[in-house]
Amino acid sequence: MDWFLIFVGGFLGSSHCIGMCGGFALALGTTGTTWAANVVRQICYSLGRVFTYSTAGAAAGYGGWRLMTELRSIVNLQAGLSITAGVLLVVQGLAAAGFGRGLMKAHSGPCLGSRFFAAWLRAARWHSVFLGGMVNGLLPCGLVYAYLALAGSSGDMLHGLAVMALFGLGTMPVMVLVGSGGSVLSWTFQRHLLRVAGWCVVVTGLITILRGVGFLPGMVAGAGTECPLCQ
Amino acid sequence: MKTHAEGPVGCAYCGLPIPQPWWPWISPAPRKDGEKAYCCFGCRFAAAVTRQQGEEGAANWTLVCLGVAVLLTMNVMVFTMALWTQDFYRGEGETPGELALVLRALFRYLCLLFAFPVILLLGLPLLDNAWDHLRHGLIHTDLLLVIGVVASYLYSVISVVREDGSVYFEVGCMVLVLVTVGRWLEARGRLQTLAAIDALHRLLPALARLLRDGEEVWVPLEAVHRGDQVLILPGERIPCDGQVMQNAVTVDEQALTGESTPAIKEPGDAVCGGSLNLDGNLLITATADTGDTMLARMIELVRRGLQDKGRFERLADRVTAVFLPVVMAVAGGAAAWHGSRHGLGEGILTGLAVLLIACPCALGLATPMAVWAARGRAAMAQVLFRHGETFERLASIRAVRLDKTGTVTTGTPALAEFAAATGADRCEVLKLAGVLASSSTHCYSLTIRQFAGQETEGDGRLVEVRTVAGRGIIGRIEQSDSTGSGKRAFLGSPRLMTEAELSWPTSLLAVADGARASGQPLTCIGWEGAVRGVFVFCEQLRPEAAQAIAQLQEQGLDVAILTGDSTAPASVMGRELGVPVVADLLPDGKVAALAEARRRLGLVAMVGDGLNDAPALAASDVGIALGCGADVSRDSASVCLLGNDLRRLPWAIDLARRTVRIVRQNLFWAFIYNVAGIAFACTGRLNPVLAALAMVLSSLLVVTNSLRLGGPADVRSEGARAQSVPLPEGS
Numbered sequence: 028m029d030w031f032l033i034f035v036g037g038f039l040g041s042s043h044c045i046g047m048c049g050g051f052a053l054a055l056g057t058t059g060t061t062w063a064a065n066v067v068r069q070i071c072y073s074l075g076r077v078f079t080y081s082t083a084g085a086a087a088g089y090g091g092w093r094l095m096t097e098l099r100s101i102v103n104l105q106a107g108l109s110i111t112a113g114v115l116l117v118v119q120g121l122a123a124a125g126f127g128r129g130l131m132k133a134h135s136g137p138c139l140g141s142r143f144f145a146a147w148l149r150a151a152r153w154h155s156v157f158l159g160g161m162v163n164g165l166l167p168c169g170l171v172y173a174y175l176a177l178a179g180s181s182g183d184m185l186h187g188l189a190v191m192a193l194f195g196l197g198t199m200p201v202m203v204l205v206g207s208g209g210s211v212l213s214w215t216f217q218r219h220l221l222r223v224a225g226w227c228v229v230v231t232g233l234i235t236i237l238r239g240v241g242f243l244p245g246m247v248a249g250a251g252t253e254c255p256l257c258q
Numbered sequence: 259m260k261t262h263a264e265g266p267v268g269c270a271y272c273g274l275p276i277p278q279p280w281w282p283w284i285s286p287a288p289r290k291d292g293e294k295a296y297c298c299f300g301c302r303f304a305a306a307v308t309r310q311q312g313e314e315g316a317a318n319w320t321l322v323c324l325g326v327a328v329l330l331t332m333n334v335m336v337f338t339m340a341l342w343t344q345d346f347y348r349g350e351g352e353t354p355g356e357l358a359l360v361l362r363a364l365f366r367y368l369c370l371l372f373a374f375p376v377i378l379l380l381g382l383p384l385l386d387n388a389w390d391h392l393r394h395g396l397i398h399t400d401l402l403l404v405i406g407v408v409a410s411y412l413y414s415v416i417s418v419v420r421e422d423g424s425v426y427f428e429v430g431c432m433v434l435v436l437v438t439v440g441r442w443l444e445a446r447g448r449l450q451t452l453a454a455i456d457a458l459h460r461l462l463p464a465l466a467r468l469l470r471d472g473e474e475v476w477v478p479l480e481a482v483h484r485g486d487q488v489l490i491l492p493g494e495r496i497p498c499d500g501q502v503m504q505n506a507v508t509v510d511e512q513a514l515t516g517e518s519t520p521a522i523k524e525p526g527d528a529v530c531g532g533s534l535n536l537d538g539n540l541l542i543t544a545t546a547d548t549g550d551t552m553l554a555r556m557i558e559l560v561r562r563g564l565q566d567k568g569r570f571e572r573l574a575d576r577v578t579a580v581f582l583p584v585v586m587a588v589a590g591g592a593a594a595w596h597g598s599r600h601g602l603g604e605g606i607l608t609g610l611a612v613l614l615i616a617c618p619c620a621l622g623l624a625t626p627m628a629v630w631a632a633r634g635r636a637a638m639a640q641v642l643f644r645h646g647e648t649f650e651r652l653a654s655i656r657a658v659r660l661d662k663t664g665t666v667t668t669g670t671p672a673l674a675e676f677a678a679a680t681g682a683d684r685c686e687v688l689k690l691a692g693v694l695a696s697s698s699t700h701c702y703s704l705t706i707r708q709f710a711g712q713e714t715e716g717d718g719r720l721v722e723v724r725t726v727a728g729r730g731i732i733g734r735i736e737q738s739d740s741t742g743s744g745k746r747a748f749l750g751s752p753r754l755m756t757e758a759e760l761s762w763p764t765s766l767l768a769v770a771d772g773a774r775a776s777g778q779p780l781t782c783i784g785w786e787g788a789v790r791g792v793f794v795f796c797e798q799l800r801p802e803a804a805q806a807i808a809q810l811q812e813q814g815l816d817v818a819i820l821t822g823d824s825t826a827p828a829s830v831m832g833r834e835l836g837v838p839v840v841a842d843l844l845p846d847g848k849v850a851a852l853a854e855a856r857r858r859l860g861l862v863a864m865v866g867d868g869l870n871d872a873p874a875l876a877a878s879d880v881g882i883a884l885g886c887g888a889d890v891s892r893d894s895a896s897v898c899l900l901g902n903d904l905r906r907l908p909w910a911i912d913l914a915r916r917t918v919r920i921v922r923q924n925l926f927w928a929f930i931y932n933v934a935g936i937a938f939a940c941t942g943r944l945n946p947v948l949a950a951l952a953m954v955l956s957s958l959l960v961v962t963n964s965l966r967l968g969g970p971a972d973v974r975s976e977g978a979r980a981q982s983v984p985l986p987e988g989s
Contacts, residue, residue: 158325
């Protein structure tokens with residue numbers, strides 16, 4: 028269930044990506060000669076991002092594991108990590124759904140360092156585009172950080188890698204579509220989509236929190252399974 | 259951007275000075291023609307990227323190299339993390355399974371495989387830069403970095419092949435990626451400090467429209483020579499210095515002189531390249547080759563000044579020269595010590611960490627970055643600093659002495675009083691004076707004409723006009739409304755009146771005596787045997803003078819005015835401005851007054867127009883010339899205010915103070931950071947990857963701190979003062 032939610036969170040959350048990084052995708056399209064070539068470029072670009080997300084996910088998973096191994100003496104560390112990640116996801120999800128905009132400034136302003144990537148994105152070759160996407164994946168993004176926290180709370184490299192890869196793959200379809208076909212989705216529709224995505228992220232966060240609570244001693248073992256959403 | 263062949267040559271990318279050999283007995287290998295010199299690896303890299311971006315269809319090889327290196331490094335990191343998790347499993351005493359052993363070997367080989375291209379792609383350019391420096395007599399830390407990275411790689415390869423020992427593939431990869439990206443960012447930041455000077459350069463158009471045999475020809479700017487006829491349409495910038503041939507037009511010279519009111523240029527007037535033609539077609543004859551225009555000289559002056567070093571820079575240079583060999587020794591010692599105790603691998607890593615953290619980039623950048631940013635900022639505000647050292651001096655001045663005429667006052671006199679003789683028609687006197695004055699361009703005539711224009715319209719016709727040098731104007735006026743032939747009228751000094759044998763009415767005599775007593779110049783008008791009117795002039799204070807002087811006093815400076823005029827009018831002006839005035843000074847008296855102020859207060863800045871007060875400017879600690887305008891190479895001044903706005907003066911002092919403050923911050927930070935970093939790295943607890951990251955952050959901190967100078971003035975500390983100076987757009 029939560030794997031599916033992660034993918035859906037990425038998929039629907041890509042309306043957020045369009046707002047933040049859609050400019051890059053569109054810039055890619057300007058160099059492509061044919062429609063097919065453009066789609067290939069878009070896919071390369073997105074795969075570059077997915078690669079960075081996956082690496083970061085693996086690193087986060089490793090970091091979580093390391094933390095749990097090193098600080099074994101602190102009880103309930105995994106519970107704490109899970110709950111923290113869950114809270115981050117909920118906050119990010121609520122922000123995406125339109126709440127607390129005053130608190131979160133992540134949605135204002137254009138992408139940072141766009142001039143930096145332009146060199147890669149304008150290049151004709153597909154490998155440059157892949158590299159551009161890869162570097163683009165390093166851009167600060169609240170949604171990515173929330174999912175990275177989730178990857179870290181797993182405390183497992185492979186699990187973390189899978190979380191971020193799935194999230195990245197989820198963002199691909201809409202980004203490729205927008206990049207190759209221009210504005211398929213209207214602005215209002217994107218906003219609605221973003222709201223739905225926000226709620227998906229909130230649900231993912233809640234599940235993570237519940238799972239974290241389940242780790243706490245004194246709770247009934249398998250509290251997570253009692254959650255109606257996880258069944 | 260042009261640089262002259264002679265003199266010191268800057269880096270081909272950022273223009274900063276290229277480091278000189280440390281030891282004088284090393285004679286650097288001469289550079290071949292067309293071979294570009296770079297000050298650092300970052301500039302070399304950035305130049306490669308820019309060059310390829312400029313070429314159409316280029317493979318963008320440099321960026322791809324970096325991108326591929328980043329990609330492979332990320333893979334290496336993932337494999338290394340996987341290796342680490344396995345190490346930890348084993349560390350707990352569990353025996354690793356068969357699969358874990360196979361995976362471990364696989365990951366180690368994969369790391370080896372993936373790290374190799376990274377070393378080649380990023381290590382070779384770094385080595386290339388180090389080699390270039392070595393050929394020119396400089397041992398660069400880059401060389402040691404490459405050696406360290408390669409050593410750690412080779413050590414790891416041996417470990418993999420022997421299937422025993424630790425691997426450090428990720429260290430080499432991460433260090434190379436971080437160093438490359440960090441230096442690149444640093445070079446771009448440095449280039450940004452030049453943005454202001456580039457903005458000056460952009461004032462000149464790339465092409466000029468020449469008029470050859472009656473036909474318009476577009477030629478590149480470089481092809482414009484002295485004597486060429488250049489046509490400029492409205493809205494275009496004038497490409498070169500020249501003299502107006504046809505048409506009177508309005509020209510905006512704000513970028514060059516800071517003067518916001520457009521100037522009217524008539525045939526015969528000189529125009530400067532870079533100023534904007536506002537209306538009408540303008541035909542000029544070029545009076546200078548393109549490379550020799552005022553703007554080009556100005557840019558050259560600024561750029562050339564960047565090459566010379568102030569006290570702080572020389573200090574940093576000296577420290578760097580000692581610092582590097584010391585660091586190399588420390589790194590070698592730390593590597594040997596840790597190597598002998600914890601194995602070769604640890605030793606290599608420790609040495610590498612010391613080198614990385616001690617890379618003196620921040621130390622070397624501390625001063626030039628700040629001074630550069632400040633000079634660019636000043637140039638945008640039409641303030642030229644001749645030497646980098648001037649900032650330090652200007653920041654520490656304690657007193658300011660201002661010349662009166664032309665500095666605190668405008669060059670044009672104002673009318674203090676107009677008196678008509680009893681019985682004469684005031685209007686008629688003014689009308690005649692206005693008509694007579696209109697035939698002369700003398701500054702008093704201009705003022706009279708303006709005043710007469712306010713009072714009445716001069717509708718007479720002037721015939722038989724004659725100018726008597728040093729005396730005034732004589733002419734016969736035919737008036738449309740008068741009968742018969744006109745009167746023979748005289749406008750000029752009292753001496754002209756005496757020579758024309760005109761009698762003085764007692765009322766006017768009193769006025770003239772009063773003016774003479776207070777040292778005010780006067781002009782008289784008379785006809786038919788009698789003086790009919792007297793104009794008394796006074797010097798006109800610059801409108802912003804009071805504000806500027808108040809600001810200077812607010813800055814804690816001792817301000818006084820020096821003048822050669824008599825005491826009476828000078829003290830009136832002093833009371834008006836609230837500053838002491840020292841009057842009756844001959845040029846050498848001004849020099850003595852400056853020496854006295856220096857003895858009593860400390861460093862003294864002298865402000866003048868740089869012409870009649872050149873000795874005083876030269877004798878002061880900082881000579882500041884006002885209204886240099888077309889003559890930026892006025893040598894007696896070390897600071898040139900291109901325009902006439904006195905408020906630039908407190909602004910410039912403030913800029914100098916901020917610059918010195920930022921230089922101190924930079925030096926302090928760089929020094930503390932280096933010493934603490936080296937000590938920590940010597941303990942062997944600092945991972946080289948973290949050291950590389952810290953080095954990048956340190957350099958970026960210095961660059962960013964310096965770039966603050968390039969931005970708008972710090973509102974908190976300067977308040978409304980700095981904001982009140984109108985600055986050109988884009989500053």
